[in-house]
Amino acid sequence: MTTKILKPARLDFHDHEFRYQLDQLLAWESVSDDKVQKTVKEIITAVRRLGDKAVVDYTCRFDRLTASSMKELTVGDQQLQDALHAIPDDQRKALETAADRIRSYHKRQIQESWHYKERNGTKLGQKVQPMDRVGLYVPGGQATYPSSVLMNAIPAHVAGVEEIVMVVPTPDGVINNMVLAAAALAGVHKVFTIGGAQAIAALAYGTETIPRVDKIVGPGNIYVATAKREVFGQVGIDMIAGPSEILVVCDGLTDPDWIAMDLFSQAEHDEDAQAILVSDDLEFLHEVEDCMNRLVLELERKDIIKASVNHRGALIHVPNLKAACEVVNHIAPEHVELSVADPEALLPHIRHAGAIFMGRHTAEALGDYCAGPNHVLPTSGTARFSSPLGVYDFQKRSSLIHFSAKGASEMGKVASVLARGESLTAHARSAEFRIKK
Ligand SMILES: NC(=O)c1ccc[n+]([C@@H]2O[C@H](COP(=O)([O-])OP(=O)(O)OC[C@H]3O[C@@H](n4cnc5c(N)ncnc54)[C@H](O)[C@@H]3O)[C@@H](O)[C@H]2O)c1
């Protein structure tokens, strides 16, 4: 008998410790890890004090480079265009197809300015405008992500952002041409080959070379996520998009090989990634575990998958699919696959998930690349209050208020009473000056 290398946790909905066991598995300790926070704070302080020099030093240390100035970490326009021409035809076509689909999906998210007029001529509304300058974080530590370039940059472009600055780490100095080609295709304006907390700090505070941005978006590892949380307030951020997660709900009738590989598709991102299968068919859970143990041997990233599945993976037995939806809502996963005969019937019960993949044929991997919706999604339960990255993340709103003389006189009386109730007499008198005598 061969020993199984993958041993995901086995949980049972009816076990009296089920909630406790599940919460233990969900805790992503590293986010609040004191050591990570200390490191990130030190990096941010150094970048604020020393600018480019600190960015270059940390980049050399963490990405194993030998650069001596930011010039060596800056990618010029010509290099982006060269990369676009250098990649093989099939890669260029796939990037273009994905870009077209992402663009056409995101165009539907554009928010327009609006206003209305009251009877006395007063006009009220909201002016929607793009941000001036945004920073895109494209991860690059353990894998390269041309798809994340498209997912970050296209919505920014559709929103009309004037300047799009991208950062991407290049460990050991290896630059991925497809990443640069995607940046050229998506209309990124500036690219720096830096990553981690030093890149986030540079975008948030600016350095001699790196312009300070208004908002930083994009996924990343614990250092990136912790740094984004730390600089929030100085700049806007989109969400905490950390290690990838997949939760598959299956009625036991999908090919177990498909389900095993769907789980691996997210486990292979990161040792901290999380892959969970929930089913009302106990026999099917055993079958999937066997498939996982057979298929993992064929995969290049088996070590990462092993760490992810054995530390954070789970096979959960539930009494029925309604209970499966309760589990989904408790976890609020980044991705949920409804691999069941009638996904529409389950949909009304799903309240919290970054993206919902409907039916046996909808592999989550399609959403990662080319379905059209964004793959930058809330993780670690934050789908309870966060949404996918979208055009709305790159637009901001200002209220519009234009009183007619009659409107100012009428509302002046209301404001006066409220202001005096707050003992703010300058407010009251400012409103009262406009009341018709
Ligand atoms: N949620 C999403 O939308 C989404 C999309 C794509 C990827 N992801 C996730 O993004 C993450 C990418 O992580 P990654 O590591 O591959 O790349 P990354 O670019 O996020 O991190 C690499 C950087 O981390 C920093 N770093 C590494 N070790 C460090 C240390 N000991 N001290 C200080 N800094 C250190 C370095 O500066 C390095 O450049 C994965 O977890 C993946 O699952 C999420």
Ligand SMILES: N[C@H](CO)Cc1c[nH]c[nH+]1
């Ligand atoms: N699954 C990731 C989001 O969690 C996105 C991605 C990019 N490439 C492959 N997958």
Ligand SMILES: [Zn+2]
């Ligand atoms: Zn993925």
